[in-house]
Amino acid sequence: MATGRDSADDARTSSTVRSDPARAVAFSDAIIAIVITLLVLDLRPPDTEPGGLLPALLDEWPTYLAYAGSYVYLAVIWLNHKAAFTRIREMDRGLQWANLGILATLALVPWPTAVVAETARTGDLTNERVAVALYALVGALMCSSWLVFFAYLARHPDLTKQEVDDAYFARERPRAFIGVVLYLVAGMAGVFIHPLVASAIFLLLPAFYGLTSHGHDQRPALAGPGVGGGA
């Protein structure tokens, strides 16, 4: 989908090319678009008897909340993915696999979302505890995949664009690590205190990442053709 044009241009004018991120960016965009859309498309007409549609729709409010939360979550991830890739000049096999790891955990998100929505509807407390623990686990996996991604980039400054501060991706690591911890804490709170505590943290976490993000796109060091920048 996207083209990562600018990074492509930068890559070409710079010395050695390992692999232009354009196709990886486009592939990632396609996957994120599919996941975020199918999440919403998972809303189905409820089975109802005559006159029962309104209460059936209203009863589904935990589903709406779960999907809204996951939509915002995935939107934040996409914005951060975009911001990260404006700083990447070229990719090697390791970075490709780190990115594929992010995409794999990201594609998992609708699954615990559906499990949480399903159990919230049936209202069995044991199942709800298990469901939020599963959601927390996938959330922690997701943050771990970003941790791997950032750590890889921090160890390979040659893959980033010239104008990017070498410590940039090293500084991103703690944020991802905090995410792993917070999701695990949320999961334990959901199991040992109450599933609603976990759900509240799940809704707040993406907001936290959206707001604290250093993840504005990379601005070009110089404004002019050939330097380009924020894709």
Place this chain on the structure above:
Amino acid sequence: MATGRDSADDARTSSTVRSDPARAVAFSDAIIAIVITLLVLDLRPPDTEPGGLLPALLDEWPTYLAYAGSYVYLAVIWLNHKAAFTRIREMDRGLQWANLGILATLALVPWPTAVVAETARTGDLTNERVAVALYALVGALMCSSWLVFFAYLARHPDLTKQEVDDAYFARERPRAFIGVVLYLVAGMAGVFIHPLVASAIFLLLPAFYGLTSHGHDQRPALAGPGVGGGA
């Protein structure tokens, strides 16, 4: 998917770059393509007994009408999205979220479409009233998200291309606002008069937006390489 090449080129030759809309355009195209396709793919072979396929297929006519209406609706939205983005030079976080809001409401459309089609088939009047009210609500939400989008652009003329009239997006706001009102009126007509009245308005509204659109693509002020234009 799409590349928004021209806007990308414009952005690069212009002074400061916040964020090139190319990846947002591509991401939006992917999401709209998925939603519009899955809408049609929702048509399934009906369950039938021997010899019962023809009446079963004919009985589904409200489904066909509902899907045709939503297809045209989403096609009009895509054309307007395209027309709007030919005027956008760069995006900031606020505009990204305004666009993500449009995509979220747009991805909701198949849901009330399926609910309306389902209730039209079973023919319970109370459920039909609720279904058209739900469709009207989603339609109003969709128009509201455009209202936010246009209002944001009207307040940030620095995000649009140089050759775009500063008042352009301000002039688009009333059209989106009328949409909010008309969908709410349609919903109330569906509840208090008859669902068919609402359905008729639902089918007419996209036609209205398709025809009254100022939304032809932006033409370049000057024709020549580097000025480019209508993407």
Place this chain on the structure above:
Amino acid sequence: MATGRDSADDARTSSTVRSDPARAVAFSDAIIAIVITLLVLDLRPPDTEPGGLLPALLDEWPTYLAYAGSYVYLAVIWLNHKAAFTRIREMDRGLQWANLGILATLALVPWPTAVVAETARTGDLTNERVAVALYALVGALMCSSWLVFFAYLARHPDLTKQEVDDAYFARERPRAFIGVVLYLVAGMAGVFIHPLVASAIFLLLPAFYGLTSHGHDQRPALAGPGVGGGA
């Protein structure tokens, strides 16, 4: 997805720009990719008792044939769509809607495919007649949408690239018209003779279009940068 780069470049260097086809090409590619993939993904594990998987899989052969046929059909359509767009320089609203019409009918294809596969499995002759008639109707609709598309381009030579023969799209019309006729004949043969006759024609028609296609991509009149050509 795709970029239609070359046509974009051509369009920019040529005089007046109405609307660059790049985003329409990308949007079309996304929709065709979704339809062709979901067609194949419709294959599901059969419900079986212990030891019954092998006969259950073998019993589904009409399904495999139906999906293989529709895959080839959609692949031929994609190649022809690609070939047509290498000749298009710019798009106006009418051409956008003609293209959206093609995409709408194309997205319908999995529906009659599933109906034909379903009825072939259950083996009720009346339903099979109706199913092939439905497939024929959608096939005829599809060819009609191409007829509209070609006729529009034939009447608007200013939308095609300079080096394209003005009569090119006029010459494509009879092929689309023959398709409409052949699908209707196949449908009638399926109803009045036997569904297998229709199925045979359905499998042969895409092969016919694949082989008789003038639809090789447009070659550039001159080979050199800026003239580009076959996208």
Place this chain on the structure above:
Amino acid sequence: MATGRDSADDARTSSTVRSDPARAVAFSDAIIAIVITLLVLDLRPPDTEPGGLLPALLDEWPTYLAYAGSYVYLAVIWLNHKAAFTRIREMDRGLQWANLGILATLALVPWPTAVVAETARTGDLTNERVAVALYALVGALMCSSWLVFFAYLARHPDLTKQEVDDAYFARERPRAFIGVVLYLVAGMAGVFIHPLVASAIFLLLPAFYGLTSHGHDQRPALAGPGVGGGA
């Protein structure tokens, strides 16, 4: 999605253009993204009674393994597809169909994956043998489609970029052929020894292809604008 920009640029500056691979690359990316995503999205909340969610989730471990294996498989295929296309300068009809053959077999993968996961859950040995045989068959088909693709490129060195060694694609053929053999051997081991033997080979094969791959992206012969290279 992706743009294959570099190959497009190379193609343009080189002599005769048959067909720029950009749109085929984008189309392939879209299809692979859809298949790999829907594979993961196939995970559904299990049907459970009160308190039964945890054991129900744990019972599904063969499903998780099957999907993880297929995800890695498809990721390796995408990387190899990307590596192959960095060497392709232009495409003719034959190469388009060879690529469409790869996409068709690739889109089949979720189907035997679901069949294997389903039978592993129900635990009937006869069905499991049939399921791994089906998976092996699709795997062999997939490798055959690559064999055809490589053989076609080996016979048409004019379709590859100038700087690509003429024997490159000829050297890729044995690897694809070994894949065909290994999948068939795995299938037979699954039928005549035990399904677990086949499953182990299925999980090892993509790892083997990922590791032995010559498939790093093509580096440019010269580093500089206009020569570009590894897309």
